[in-house]
Amino acid sequence: MVRTRRSGRVEPDTKEQVCSDDTQPSQVKDADQPKDCKMVKQRRTRCRGRVELEKEQVCSEDAQSSQVKDADQPDEDDHDTDELDEEASSESSTEGEDGSRPSKRHRRSSAQAAQPTQSWRTEEDSDEAPPELAFHPARTPGAQMSSADTHTPLDLFKLFFTEEAVKTLCDNTNKQVAIHVAKGAKYKWTNIGVSEMYKFMGLIFYMSVIKLDHVTAYWRQNSIFCVPFPATVMARERCRCIAGNIKMSDPHKDQENDKKSGTPEHDSLFQARPLLDTIRNACKALYHPHKNLAMHDRVSGSNHFRLFVLADAGNGYIVDLAVFTGKHSRHMGRKVSCDAVLSLVDHSVLGSGYHVYMDIFFTSPKLFRALHGRNMGACGMHSYGIKNCPRSISNALTKSSGRGAIRWIRDGPLLFVKWMDAGEVCVCSTIHSAYAGDTVQRTVRSRKGASTTKTYPCPSPVVDYHKHMGGVGVSEPLSQDFATQHRNGDWSRKLFFHFLDMAARNACIIYNELVTQRQQTPLSYKAFLKELTVQLCEVSNKRTHHKQVSSDHVPVPVDKSPDARRQPTQGCVLCTKNKGKRHLTAWKCKGCDVALCLQFNRNCFEEWHKPT
Structure with a gap:
């Protein structure tokens, strides 16, 4: 080794010297640099070397993991709370003897090894339908009252909005207005009574049948498009004041409940609890559903509350409902929806042997197995990414699959079906066979613009799902053409108008079933609302040729x-x-x-x- 006098740098011997003559000028240049600059440059070189080495290691690990990981296995759904708990428990069970956790690549590969993949079958493969569930309802399905008794639309509506419940509603509304007046609000208010509250409900139904741009338009008199009826029932400001101060709970007790926020004693539904319990009890007591049920998810426009509705799939009667408010309505995992379905589909109240159809928000293999254990069948659409659904790519549908192509896999009582329509449709069922020869018709346009109707095969679960879930006016009772809509107000007042819709629709269904048993002509929902409005407002439905003059227009x-x-x-x-x-x-x-x-x-x- 030779050390130079000028820089003190150690140079290799002639045997170890590998640099060419081209590199010698750079060495001389480095020797002329200060010692601090050389040290900084050496540190930068070492850092770049470590980064490049780490990149190579990561790339090699990714290449190995891509070989181990199945190409058709996507990541688990992070939104499923119960599935995350299962993953955590499975991961904790794979810890080593020394307490160390295995690598993420090892955990993923072991989880995939525990789920053997199956090959998708086609409509040409035979599938045996599961045994038919014995239907044992707790009561005789239908209206739980005698058809010999005559019931008017108002009589049936008052079974849901009883005079006792309306009296409580009036008292709480008067208390709410008194609080606002004490804070400085300028209301020309007189306490509202039961009769006037029923008239207010009649005006709400009148506005749901006759649509105008704004609430004040119903009292406009200087136009050829004016409607004179609302002014004969109630003054405009009186109606608006009632709608803006409607209160289902005691406002003084609301403040006590708000103080319990964050504790187990706090009730998030306290503002709707009195009327909510009355409506739910009436819905379950007055009618017993038939074999097919439909589970719906409804979200308010501002996400202030969420409704889970269990309805009779044949006529849309609302059997029971659950309400979620606040953050629970916006961020809701699979576990909450599963628990809500199991609480609404109560076999002790309904019986056994029911078929429950549900939309994509509720469907999960875990829920279907739980319902099957209660002797209840289930069918619903599901998303591709939920847990425990087959993800095999063997003989699976692709983008090039033709319209009407069917693929299915059976896992015990669970049947997973994929069908190619305009897009891929995924359905899970415990009550159907894969394909029973059903067909659907679709309109197809040629390249020249001509329209032709073609027939395609369709799986049995898809046919029954659209039959029991796709009927407008039957399976979606909360989004009808004549639903009452008020844009202003907090979530509790909006929920009050939903309760009005539910009570009117259920009363209409019971009324039509009773008149059908007496061999009379049933009413449409619009005709029922008109008759209910007349009876609530205590007016005559007969047309008069003279102009009705109200005592209010003085x-x-x-x-x-x-x-x-x-x-x-x-x-x-x-x-x-x-x-x-x-x-x-x-x-x-x-x-x-x-x-x-x-x-x-x-x-x-x-x-x-x-x-x-």
Whole structure:
């Protein structure tokens, strides 16, 4: 070894020297650099070497793991709470004797080895349907009342909204308004009673049948498109004030419940609890469902609450429901939906042998096995990524598979079916065979634009699923054409209007079943709502040729003042609109709540109420 005097750098001997003449200038240049610069450069070189070595190790591990991992095995669904618990328990059981955990690659490969893959079968392969479940309902399916008794639409509606429940609703609403007035709200309020509350419900149903742009449009009188009926029942501001302050629970007890937030004693549904329990008990007591049930998931527009609805798949009668609010309605795992279904499909209340059809939100193999253990069948669409579903690529559907292609795998009582329609459809069932010769028709357009109808084979679970879940007006009772909709208000008031829809629809179903047993003509839901509105508002449905005049449409002072010499005035709305001039007046219409001129030479009050 030779050491230089100038830099103290050690150079190799002639035997160990491998550098060429081209590298010698760079060595001389390095020797001229300060010692600190050389050390920094050496550290950078060592860091780059370590990074490159780590990249090579990662690439080699990925290459090995890609060979071990099956190409058709996607990652598990992170949203399934119960599945995560199962994975955690399985991983903890694979720990070594020294307490160390195996690598992620080893855990994944061992989990895949525990699930043997099967090859998908086609419609040409025979599949034996599971044994038919014996149907033993707890009560005789249908309305639980005698058809010999005559029931009006109002009588049946009051079985859900009883006078006792409405009395509680009125008391809580009056308390809510009193709290707002104490805080400075300027309400012209008189306590509401049971009769007036029923009239308010009748107006809500009237608005659900006759659609207008805004609530105030129902009291507009200066248009050829005006509807005179609402003004004969209730003043506009009175109706809006009731709708904005409707309260199902005691507002004073609400504050006590809010103080328990974060504790087990807190009830997240306290604001809806009184009426919710009444509606649920009435739904279960007045009607017993038939064999086929449908499970639906409904989310409010603002995600403030979520409804799980169990309905009779034949007519849409709501048998039971569950409500979730707050963060539980927005982020809900598979375990919560599974528990909700098992709580609603109670065999002690319903009986055994029922077939439950459900949408993609509820379907899971774990739930279907639990229902099968209760002697209840299940069928529903599912997503590709849920746990314990076959993911084999052997003979699976591909993008090039033709329309009508069928693939299926049976795992004990569970049948997994894939069908190619416009896209891939995945269905799971415990009550069907894979294919029983059913067909569907689809309209296909040629390249030239001509439309032709073609027939394709369809699996049995898909046929029955669309039969019991796809009927508009039957399987979706909360999204009808005549559903009551109010955009303003918190989640409890929105839920109140949902309860009105449920009570009206269930009452209509019971009414039609009773009149059918008496061999009479049933009513459509729209005709039933019209008759219910007439009875709630205590008016006659017969058409009269004379104009109905309400006692509310009378001139009253704009505002009462203790000084009779100085009466308050407002601008006349008709003069401002038609003439573009602002004329002050001391009079207004009591029903319309608008200022109108009432003078010898200018009678805007008469002009405003004149039919046009």
